[in-house]
Amino acid sequence: MAQRSMTPSVKPSPQALASILEKSGVRANAQQVHQLWIYHRWLRKHNVELNLTRVHNFDNMVRKLYLDSILPGLMVSLPSPLMDLGTGPGMPGIPLKIFNPDLEVVLAESRQHRVRFLEDVCAALGLSGVSIEGRRIGPSYDRPVRGVITRAVESMAETMERIEGCLEKGGLLIFMKGPHCDDELDRAVRRFEGRFALKEDRHYVIPGTPHRRRLVVFVRQSERAALVRQAASASGRHKRMASFDNAAFKRLQKALTPRGIRKEGLCLVSGAKVVRDVLASRPNLVQAWISVAGGPPPPSACGEHVTWLELDKNLFETLDLFGTGHPLLSVQVPPILYWTPENGLGPGCTLFVPFQDPENVGAVLRTAAAFGVTAVVLLKESAHPFHPKAVRASAGAAFRLRLFFGPSVADLPTTLPMIALSQDGCPLHEAIFPETFGLLAGLEGPGLPEPWRRQAVAIPMVPGVESLNAATATAVALYEWRRRAVNPARG
Incomplete structure (x- = not known):
């Protein structure tokens, strides 16, 4: 059941409108009352025809529409020009403009019947410094604004994607939300780390009502794509790709296969978190930032040596194996030396990996980094550690470990101080x-050669279960080793 206003209904009039605002802590001058009353009358006149609002009671319209639109201007210093994204019939933009006459406002609304309403009502109100964008705002929209405010229902992350082309660095993104948006806020903070920073998260109640609201304000940390593109183009570090026959694209495509990785010395990194981690830990290895055309530009973490490659959608989707939609990195594969038994083993644990599944390789590399192995030797049977699936599964651990290539598992001498894993x-x-x-863990399926099985250890399991996943078994063994190293008395 809809909640009612806490105050009784009164006969609509300019005086009643001013009284409700004043009792709510907002004092309006005669001009503001006059303009807001005209706006109210236009809403009432055209609402049935255009379905502008579902709020009809006068008290509720003043409090839940006009007052709610005015309040952000009392809580935050509004930047100008300010875009009201998804303004609908003009809220919060028009009430904010009435109460902040010097504010330059851009009303963005894609529904054409509402665009016509906005044009007519702004003319009737005599508002200057107001422009109307009658189209959907997306990442390619690049008219610069210093602030964006929205009371639309889409998620914060979706809005952040849409306005990256127009909101200037240092500009404010202001969300008018309901009280229960913690999960949505957490996702946006994580996903846009380095591009937007949370500035304010304020809970409040619309005066005279039980309705709780939340004002969430972000500050833009990254430059607009147009400026980055302009600078990158001037220095020759920006390229557009539209053809599968493009030689540079073919080189990137080769980085999807083990053979191509070895030949080109490149790997592709995908996923927002892994991309951030690699930029932070190995920026010298990053060669290119790869986005879909119109996508986000390289962040400041990308050095001046990094090229921005903008790919047509079908090309980008060919490289984006996991469908993340987030820009990829083209990264130089770190040099991997060859290990032989004559090299011996360093202190601690050296992990020998024969896994043929790149996701298993990635998973075990992530585990190896977590438990602090000294080095990882990728045996001849192993998938390449910089295969896209391995890099993604490793969460970037492949770039933090000491990696070596090694001989076949069958050629490892049994004289090595080795703990092998086998159910035997x-x-x-x-x-x-x-x-x-x-x-040493066994290969997926066949396990270990016979000589190693005779000196192996097993992970106890319930009867009837054939075996654990190879990467999981390795993780259990590494946990047991690390547990004893940390708590030797419990060994």
């Missing part, structure tokens, strides 16, 4: 972890 071995809790040792 003794229980894991009986294993003794030397100060220097190797940990």
Whole structure:
């Protein structure tokens, strides 16, 4: 059931409008009352025809529409020009303009019948410094504004994507939300880290009503795409790709396969978090920022050596194997030396990986980084650690570990101080972890060669279960080693 206003209904009039505002803490001068009353009359006149608002009671219209639109201007210093994104019949933009005459306002509304209403009502109100954008605002819209305010129902993240082309660096993005938007806010903060920073999160109540509201304000940290594109083009660091026959695109496409990675020395990094991590940890290896045409520009974390590649949608989707939609990185593969038994093992645990599934390789690299292995030797059977699936599964750990290529598992001498994992071995809790040792898991399916099975350890499981996933089994063994290293008394 809809909640009612806390005050009784009164006969509509300019005086009643001013009285409600004043009792709510907003004192309006005669000009403001006059303009707001004209606006109210236009809404009432055209509402049935155009379906402008579902709020009809006079008290509620003043409080839930006009007062609610005015309040952000009392809580935040409004930047100008300010875009009202998804303004509908002009809220909060028109009431904000009436109460902030020097504010330059852009009313953005894609529904054409409402655009015509906005044009007519702004003329009737005699408003100057107001422009109307009668189209949907997307990332390619690049008219600069210093602020964006919206009371639309789409998620914060969707709005952030839409206005990246127009909101200037240092500009404010102001959300008028309901009280229960914590999950939505958390997702936006994580996803747009480095591009937007949370500035304010204020809870309030519309005076004279039980209705709770929330004003969430972000500040833009990154430059507009148009400025970045202009600078990158001037320095030759911006390129557009529209053809599958483009030689540079073909080179990127090769980075989707192990053979191409080895030949080109490139890998592709996808996923917002992994991209941020690689930019932070190995910026010297990043060669290109790859976005769909009209997508977000390279962040400031990209050095001047990084090229911005804008790809037509079909080209970008070919490279974006996981459908993230987020820009990719083209990264130089770090040099990987070859390990031989003559090199021996360093202190701690050296992990030997024969996994043929790149996702298993990535998962075990992530685990290896978490438990602090000394080095990882990728045996001849192993998938490439910089295969896109491996990089994504490793959450970027592949760039933080000491990696080596090694011989086939069959060519490892059994004289190495090795702990091998096999269901034929003794229980894991009986294993003794030397100060220097190797940990060897079996291949997916066939497991370990026979010589290694005779000196292996096993992870206890319930009867009837054939085996654990190879990466999972390795994670259990590494956990047991790390647990004993941290708490030797419990070994």
